[in-house]
Amino acid sequence: MSERHPIIAITGSSGAGTSTVTRTFENIFRREGVTAAVIEGDSFHRYDRKQMKVKAAEAEANGNQNFSHFGAEANLFEEIETLFRTYSETGQGRSRKYLHNAEEAAPYKQDPGTFTAWEDLPAGTDMLFYEGLHGAVVTPEVNVAQYPDLLVGVVPVINLEWIQKLWRDKNMRGYSADAVTDTILRRMPDYVHYITPQFQHTHVNFQRVPIVDTSNPFVARDVPTADESMVVIRFAKPKGIDFQYLLSMVHGSMMSRANTIVVPGGKMELAMQLIFTPFIWRMVERKKQYAPRVG
């Protein structure tokens, strides 16, 4: 935790919706005049696409069919921890990008599936914003979860997560349904060991729940829309959260537990704005108290 150089981390599986949530935060940042250094978790994969194929084949030859982008061996957990620690102490650090498709790769004149060079973060940012797979990872070797001042989990129920992943990987990244299904299967042990345990460290979880039948995600043609879903929002420490205010502002919301509010899917962005804008105000205020005084 750092008053001077705060960190927000949005953590979730592939296709969970962390990029979608990031756009909501970017709107809040723009409105509130906050500059954030935005980090994409995929840039902390250990291998580029070609190397990953080789490593997966080697693992398979040694009897491991579950080598995956969710696990410790295929990611640079230490570097994520170092980035968070360095930023919280100094407001600086290094990042790069993983270029998923031709569109992302074109501006860099690189091939899809490669990394850009490591670069220093821009100077003078108000906060670090991480979005990706491992923002709250804890293993015997690393503890990434100890650093963020605000740690948000994005976790649709699993059938919806798979539908979202299948839709995005087919339509935006050019993979076949069979290839995505194989990836989901290969990643399952790492999903259980590295992805889900993070949600016990997060401060707030957003769980999208469809209210239409998603019983066979592998044949679904469309992602259930916002109107076809509800969002369960759970606060690890509800003290200080003004639920009455949220209930009055978000039409159609209700409490399902003392620390859990449920909102219609179409109100997720509004709920996020109402919940997170005051957090960001407080972070900016605390940061200002530490700013060197001029004159």
Ligand SMILES: Nc1ncnc2c1ncn2[C@@H]1O[C@H](COP(=O)(O)OP(=O)(O)OP(=O)(O)O)[C@@H](O)[C@H]1O
């Ligand atoms: N709240 C939402 N309402 C409707 N659809 C959503 C919502 N969130 C995500 N989706 C759908 O899920 C797809 C995946 O979302 P997104 O790209 O945000 O995932 P991600 O977690 O960033 O994945 P990755 O980390 O692999 O890039 C989107 O293309 C969109 O179709």
Ligand SMILES: O=C(CO)[C@H](O)[C@H](O)COP(=O)(O)O
């Ligand atoms: O979304 C992902 C993880 O969050 C991707 O699966 C990962 O970044 C690897 O991408 P690719 O298999 O296309 O090289």
